[in-house]
Amino acid sequence: MLILAALAGLLSVPVAVLLVEVIAALKAPKLEPFEVKELNIEKRVAVIVPAHNESVGLVPTLQDIKPQLGAGDRLIVVADNCTDDTAEVAAASGAEVIIRNDPGRIGKGFAMGWGITHLSQDPPDFVLFVDADCRLQADLVEGLKRVCHQVQRPVQALFVMRSAENSPVNHSFAEFAWVLRNWVRPLGLRNLRGPVQLMGTGMMFPWNAISSVPLASGHLVEDLKLGLDLAETGKAPYFFPFVTVTSTFPTSFKGTENQRQRWVQGHLATIGRFVPRLLTAGLMRGDVNILVLALDLLVPPLSLLALLMVVTMVMTSSVTVLGGPWLPTLIAGGNLLGFIFCVVLTWFKFGRQVFPAQELLSFGSFALKKIGFYGRMLIGGTASQWIRTDRSTPT
Incomplete structure (x- = not known):
């Protein structure tokens, strides 16, 4: 009993x-004063797009990014263990392409780390990660850069998943769960002045933050792990819901189930690995941000x-x-x-x-x-x- x-x-x-x-x-989000302040200082941004066999949907993503970049900004596609023409498609679209072939170490985290290592030769001020199958709001880069400069912490845009047109898979329940997970709950934490979990795309980092944590891993939900690693260094992610990055759910039953399996297993593994450590660290340091992320996880x-x-x-x-x-x-x-x-x-x-x-x-x-x-x-x-x-x- x-x-x-x-x-x-x-x-x-x-x-x-x-x-x-x-x-x-339930309280509508309000812009903080620094979120509307213009950025008068020239700051360079590098956008990294990790891509594993993404040549089919990569071009629209790159077309959304390129008009948002300034003269000193860079667009880098990491063609990671690809067996298709991702590298060629990216280069033809005007991106700087770096190729990684290491079948023994497969994972998005490895691709992200490869990009950061490449940038270390000429570090930018900020790094933005965008998945290869996403669409970006027109002012996303500028909005994230402005906020990231002010808070000097990782900044997470609103990440929305939608059903593809004429999808044979009914994603209504999944879309609702996504709204709760990636919009409602982070908004509640923002309204409570708390940090949020990273969502895997639409994430901007100050260079000194992203270059100080280990990225190269095959973790199933590397975004969760990265946000928690940064929170332990005092750089808990900040939610900026006024710019949006969008993707679509898979249109096949196999793709839908595989995607959900990775998310669920990765989340559960992260709970077991991080929650005890975060609770201990938060209590010992008196760090409310770490405790909030542990409870949210x-x-x-x-x-x-x-x-x-x-x-x-x-x-x-x-x-x-x-x-x-x-x-x-x-x-x-x-x-x-x-x-x-x-x-x-x-x-x-x-x-x-x-x-x-x-x-x-x-x-x-x-x-x-x-x-x-x-x-x-x-x-x-x-x-x-x-x-x-x-x-x-x-x-």
């Missing part, structure tokens, strides 16, 4: 964190959190019906109600466009698919380190 109560109690932590973040996000992916709470509720209520104590059931029920409140509040304020009410009719099939997904993930083992997301339409 104590085990069930402890399990329900542990789930109360991420639910409470989620509730605080969602409520804090404890919130697992939305569908997994929902599944854990439902399973806990079924287990605790079954024991109660058989004559066991009420406390575990009350805790589990409170968690479930708090979670539902967060989801409903998010939907009313932020999610009605991406997740229409009629989509609720398909919730049963979605839940079954998720149960199957987590089952296959447990049986199938660990996801690959860095595989280009399959965006082809199944025939």
Whole structure:
């Protein structure tokens, strides 16, 4: 019985964190004075685009970046372990191309580190990382540069994922979960004057920050790891939601499942590896930023959190019906109600466009698919380190 109560109690932590973040996000974001101040000092930016077999979708990304660069800025594509013509396409589009071939060390982190090593010969003032399949808002580089100069910390733009037109995969639930994860929760933390997690693209760093941390790794969610590493050095990421970088979900079932598996497994691995260390460091130093990121990291992916709470509720209520104590059931029920409140509040304020009410009719099939997904993930083992997301339409 104590085990069930402890399990329900542990789930109360991420639910409470989620509730605080969602409520804090209800306040509309306001520009800070330094976020609108012009940057009168010439500062050089290097944009690094890590690319692994991305020749098909790379050109639009580069076309979005190039008009935003000044005379001393650089656009660098890291063609990492490519077997297609990514390097040639990037060079033809006017990018500076560096090629990395090291099949024994595959991972986006390795590509990012390769780019930083290349830049160390002539360091810029700021480095911006952009994924090879993203589209950029027209003033993104200038906005991030202005804010990064003022805060002297990593700055994260708003990263939005949308469904591709005529996609055979229904991404309504995924889009809603993404809104909660990458828009609502970071906005709540911003409104509370807290730091946020890095999101993998649309991330700008002062050179002295990005050159001081190890990047070369095959970690599945290198963005989370990088943000946490920097937070431990006193450079916790800052959220600037007024500029946007956009990408699309995969248009094939295989690509969708592979992408989600990498995200989930990487997130869970990061929780196990970083949370104890961050909590210890935050408490010993009295560093609120580190503690905030540790608590935020404890919130697992939305569908997994929902599944854990439902399973806990079924287990605790079954024991109660058989004559066991009420406390575990009350805790589990409170968690479930708090979670539902967060989801409903998010939907009313932020999610009605991406997740229409009629989509609720398909919730049963979605839940079954998720149960199957987590089952296959447990049986199938660990996801690959860095595989280009399959965006082809199944025939």
